[in-house]
Amino acid sequence: MSNNFSRASFGSQATPKVSLRAVLLALLITIPNSYWLMINWGPSGYGTGQSFPTVSTVYFNVIFVVLVLMAVNPLLRSIRNFYRASFGNPQATPKSASLTDAELMVVYLLVSIASSIAGHDTLQILWPLLTYPIWFASPENEWGELFHRHMPDWLTIKERSALATFYQGDASLHTAQHLQLWMTPVLWWSALIIVLTCMMFCITILIRHQWVNHEKLSYPVIQIPLHLTENGGRTLLSNRLFLLAAILAGGMNLLNGLHFLFPVVPGLGGSLYNLGQHFQTKPLNAIGRLPIAVYPFAIGMSFFIPLELSFSIWFFYLFHKISRVWGTMAGIGHLPGFPFLDAQSFGAWFCLGVSAIWLTRKFIARQVKNAFRGNNAELPTDDTPSGHTRYAIIGLIVGSIFILVFFKTTGTPIFSIIGYFTLFFALAIAITRIRAEVGPPAHDVPWRPDKVLVSFLGTRRIGAEGLTTFSMFHGFNRSYRSHPMPIMLEGFKVAQVRGLSHNRFIVAVILVTIVGTISSAWAYYSQGYYYGGAVYGEQAQCRWTYEQLKQWLINPQSMDVGAVSASGGAIALTTLLMVLRRRFIWWPFHPAGYALSLSFWNTSWYWFSIFLSWGIKAILFQAGGLRTYRRAMPFFIGLVIGEFFVGAIWTLIGIALERPMYRFMF
Numbered sequence: 213m214s215n216n217f218s219r220a221s222f223g224s225q226a227t228p229k230v231s232l233r234a235v236l237l238a239l240l241i242t243i244p245n246s247y248w249l250m251i252n253w254g255p256s257g258y259g260t261g262q263s264f265p266t267v268s269t270v271y272f273n274v275i276f277v278v279l280v281l282m283a284v285n286p287l288l289r290s291i292r293n294f295y296r297a298s299f300g301n302p303q304a305t306p307k308s309a310s311l312t313d314a315e316l317m318v319v320y321l322l323v324s325i326a327s328s329i330a331g332h333d334t335l336q337i338l339w340p341l342l343t344y345p346i347w348f349a350s351p352e353n354e355w356g357e358l359f360h361r362h363m364p365d366w367l368t369i370k371e372r373s374a375l376a377t378f379y380q381g382d383a384s385l386h387t388a389q390h391l392q393l394w395m396t397p398v399l400w401w402s403a404l405i406i407v408l409t410c411m412m413f414c415i416t417i418l419i420r421h422q423w424v425n426h427e428k429l430s431y432p433v434i435q436i437p438l439h440l441t442e443n444g445g446r447t448l449l450s451n452r453l454f455l456l457a458a459i460l461a462g463g464m465n466l467l468n469g470l471h472f473l474f475p476v477v478p479g480l481g482g483s484l485y486n487l488g489q490h491f492q493t494k495p496l497n498a499i500g501r502l503p504i505a506v507y508p509f510a511i512g513m514s515f516f517i518p519l520e521l522s523f524s525i526w527f528f529y530l531f532h533k534i535s536r537v538w539g540t541m542a543g544i545g546h547l548p549g550f551p552f553l554d555a556q557s558f559g560a561w562f563c564l565g566v567s568a569i570w571l572t573r574k575f576i577a578r579q580v581k582n583a584f585r586g587n588n589a590e591l592p593t594d595d596t597p598s599g600h601t602r603y604a605i606i607g608l609i610v611g612s613i614f615i616l617v618f619f620k621t622t623g624t625p626i627f628s629i630i631g632y633f634t635l636f637f638a639l640a641i642a643i644t645r646i647r648a649e650v651g652p653p654a655h656d657v658p659w660r661p662d663k664v665l666v667s668f669l670g671t672r673r674i675g676a677e678g679l680t681t682f683s684m685f686h687g688f689n690r691s692y693r694s695h696p697m698p699i700m701l702e703g704f705k706v707a708q709v710r711g712l713s714h715n716r717f718i719v720a721v722i723l724v725t726i727v728g729t730i731s732s733a734w735a736y737y738s739q740g741y742y743y744g745g746a747v748y749g750e751q752a753q754c755r756w757t758y759e760q761l762k763q764w765l766i767n768p769q770s771m772d773v774g775a776v777s778a779s780g781g782a783i784a785l786t787t788l789l790m791v792l793r794r795r796f797i798w799w800p801f802h803p804a805g806y807a808l809s810l811s812f813w814n815t816s817w818y819w820f821s822i823f824l825s826w827g828i829k830a831i832l833f834q835a836g837g838l839r840t841y842r843r844a845m846p847f848f849i850g851l852v853i854g855e856f857f858v859g860a861i862w863t864l865i866g867i868a869l870e871r872p873m874y875r876f877m878f
Contacts, residue, residue, distance in 0.1 A: 229712070229713045229716055230314075230712055230713060230717045230720055234311065234314075234315035234316075234318040235318065235724075238318065238322035238323050239723060239724060242322070242727050243731045245327060246728065248863075248867070249273065249327060249331065249735070250336060251867050252336075253336065253749040255748055255870050256743070256748065260872050262873055263863050263876055263878075264878065265332075265860075266327050266331030266333070267333075267814065267878070268654045268693075268877060269513070269654060270433060270437070271694075272855075273327060274327055275440070275852075275860070276861075277323055278320050278441065279440075279445075279857060281316060282316065282440075282444060285311055285445075313442060313444065316441040317441055317706050317710055318717070321699060322720055322721070322724040324699045325721060326724050326725075328696040329696055330732035330735070331693070333656075333690035333695075335736070336732075336736075337687035337690050337754075338401065338685070338686075338687025338688055339733060339736040340687075340736070340745070340751070340753075342367065342369075343368055344754035345363070345754075345758045347745070348754075349372075353762065354762065358765050359676065359765060362623070362677045362681075364623075366396055366397065367400055367684065369393060374393055377390070378741055380746065381745070381747075382742070382744070383741045383742070384738075384741055385737045390737075394733075398733045404685075407611045407614050409696055409729075410725060411612075411637075412700065413700050414607040415604075415637065415640075415641065416700040416704065417600055417603075417718070418604050419576065420701065421575070422576075423572070423648055424705050425708070430518075430651070431651065432517050432651025433516075433647055433698070435845075436849055440849065448846060448853075453844070453846045453847040454847065456850065457512070457848065457849070458851075458854035459850075460851070461509065461853075461858075464481055464855070465854070465858040465874070468480060468483070468874050469862045481508070485505065486503055488502035498536040498537045498539065499537060500533070503817065504820050505817065505820060505821065506820065507818060507821045507855070508854065508855045509856060510817075510821035511821045511825040511851055512849060512850070512855075514826065516651060516848070517652060518802070520802045521652070522822050522825060522826035522829070524800070526809075526826065527809075529815050532553060536551060548774070549775060551778070552774055552775055552777075552779075553812055554658045554812075555772075556781070556782040557659055557810035558657065558659035558782070559781065559783040560785075560803070560806055561643070562642065562779075562783065563786040564646060564786065564804065564807055565638035565642030566638060568641050568642060568644075568645040580601065584602065584605075600718070616630075619632075619681060622677055622680075623677030624674075625674065625675055627673075628674045628678045629678075631669075632662065635661035635664055636661050639692060640692075640695065640697045642807075643697065643698055644695075644701050648702070650802070652808050654818060655811055656691035656813050658811070658812060658813070661689060662674075662685075662689075664779075666679075667771070668779075670771055671768045676765060679764050686753070686757045691811075693813075700721060703717060782810075789801055790803045832844055859876050862874050
C-alpha cells in the first residue's frame with residue numbers, strides 16, 4: 213500500500229465530476245447524522261450520553277457511514293447484474309450502480325463537514341446556550357438583572373412562560389406554535405453560522421493551490437479514509453495485517469464495553485489510570501493529574517504523523533508537568549493561573565496562524581491581482597480559476613459586512629468585533645495548517661477569542677453587550693476540536709488525489725453547510741421537546757459560560773499581566789522553534805507539538821497512546837526504514853477502523869436503549 217498521494221496510486225480516472233448522487237446521498241445522510249450527534253449528549257445530560265465522535269480529527273460516525281456504504285456496494289452490483297441478466301440489456305441500469313471510490317470520498321468529506329458544524333464544540337453547545345439563562349435565571353444567580361437586557365430579542369426568547377413546554381418535555385417541536393417560537397433566533401444564528409463557514413471556505417479557496425500543490429504538505433488525516441475506500445475497500449480487506457489489527461482493536465473495545473456493563477468482565481486498556489495519585493508530597497504533588505491509557509485508535513492515527521511531532525507532543529506535555537514542580541520549588545506555583553497553559557496555548561496557536569498567513573502572503577496577493585485583472589498567466593494551469601478567486605474575495609467582503617452589521621446591531625463595539633474575528637480566523641488558519649502539515653489525532657484550543665480580549669484589554673473596553681453576545685456565541689468557539697475549515701482543505705487534497713473537478717465540490721460544501729446547520733437545530737429542539745430541555749443535552753457548559761459572564765459583569769477585569777506575559781512568551785518560543793526547525797534539519801522539537809501539548813483536554817487523554825505510537829514507529833524506521841513503515845500502515849489503519857466501528861455500534865446501542873455505554877472518546 214503506497215503512502216504516495218498521487219492519482220495513479222489510488223486508481224483515479226481523469227477529472228471525474230463530483231457526482232450528483234454522491235452529493236444528494238451525503239445531504240440525505242446529514243439529517244440523521246445531526247440527530248445522532250445531538251442525542252449523544254444523552255437524554256438526561258452528560259452522564260447519560262455516549263462517546264463524542266467529533267473530538268478527534270477523524271470522526272468515527274463518518275467512518276461508520278462509509279463502512280456501511282461499502283458493505284452495501286456489493287448488493288448494488290448484484291442488483292445491477294440481476295437486471296442485466298433478466299432483461300438482457302446492458303443499458304437496463306446505470307453502468308456503475310455501486311458507488312465509486314471517488315463518490316465514497318465525497319460522501320466522507322461532506323458528512324465530515326456537516327458533523328463538524330453540528331459537533332461537540334460547535335452547535336451542540338450553541339443551541340442550548342440561546343435560552344439557558346432565561347429559563348434558569350433566579351434571584352440567587354442574578355442573571356436576569358445582570359445581562360438579560362443585553363441579550364437581543366431577535367437572538368433569544370425572553371418570555372419564560374413560552375419556554376415551559378420545551379424545558380419540561382413530553383411534547384413535540386412539530387407544531388405551528390413551537391416552530392414559530394424558534395423561527396427568528398434559529399434563522400439568525402443559522403445565517404451567522406452559514407456565513408462564517410462559507411467565509412472559512414473562501415479562505416480555503418485562496419490558499420488551496422499554495423498548500424495543496426506548491427508546498428506538497430502531507431495531509432496525514434486523510435490517509436485513513438483514502439486507503440479505506442481504495443478499490444471499494446477490497447485492498448484493505450484483503451490485507452492480513454489490517455484484519456488482524458481491526459479484530460484486535462475492535463475486540464478491545466468490545467471487551468471494554470462489556471466490562472462497563474458487567475464489571476465482572478475484565479477490561480483491557482481504554483480506561484484512565486491516574487499516575488499522579490502516587491505523587492502526594494511536595495513538590496511532586498504539583499504534577500497533578502497524570503492519566504495513563506491505551507487507545508488503539510489514537511495509536512493508529514498517531515502512526516501517520518511525523519516522528520518529531522509525536523515526540524514533541526508527549527515531551528512538552530511532560531515538560532509542562534515538570535514546570536509545575538519547578539513553580540512549586542521556586543515559590544511561584546501559588547500564583548493564580550500558573551503556569552498559564554491556556555494563555556500559552558493561545559500564543560502558540562496564534563503564532564502558527566500568523567506565520568502561515570505571512571508565508572502565503574505573496575501568492576495570495578498575486579492571485580488576487582490576477583483574478584480581478586482576469587489574467588491567469590502567472591498561475592499554473594491547474595490552479596484555482598480566476599472566477600473562483602473573485603467569488604472567494606467577494607464572499608469574504610460580503611461576509612465581513614454581515615458580521616459587522618450582525619454584532620454591531622447587538623451593541624458590540626466595532627473594534628471588539630474586528631479583534632474577535634481576527635483572532636477567530638487566525639486560529640482557524642493555524643488549525644488548518646497544522647492539520648495539513650502534521651495531522652494530529654486531536655486538537656483543541658482552550659482560549660477562545662473573547663477570553664483573549666478580556667485578558668488583554670479588560671472587560672470595560674468590550675462592554676456588557678459585547679461580552680453577552682460573545683458568551684452566547686461560545687457554542688461555535690468552545691475548543692475548536694470539531695472545526696470545518698481543515699476538512700475543506702483536505703477536500704481539495706482529496707480532489708487532487710482522486711482527480712475530482714472543483715466546481716461541484718464547492719457547491720456541495722455550501723449545500724451541506726446549510727443542511728447541516730438547519731438539521732442540527734431541528735435535531736436539538738425536537739429532542740429537547742421530547743426529553744425536556746432542562747435535563748437533555750449539554751448543561752455544564754451553559755452554566756459555566758453564563759457564570760463566567762456574571763463574574764465579568766460584577767467584577768470587571770483589567771489586563772491580566774500574567775496571562776499576557778505567558779502568551780507573549782509562547783509566541784516567542786514558538787517563533788524560536790520554527791526558526792531552529794528551518795535552520796537545523798536534526799532539530800527534534802516541532803512548534804506544532806508545543807501548541808498541541810497545551811491542549812489540556814485531548815492531550816491529557818491521548819499523550820500516552822501518542823508516546824506508544826512514536827516508539828513503535830521509531831523502532832520500525834530504525835529496523836527496516838521507509839519500506840517497513842509502509843508495509844505496517846494497514847495494521848495501524850486497522851487499529852483505527854476496528855475501534856471506530858465497534859465504538860460506533862456501542863454508541864448506537866446506547867442511543868436506542870437510552871442508557872450510557874462504554875466511552876472511548878470524551
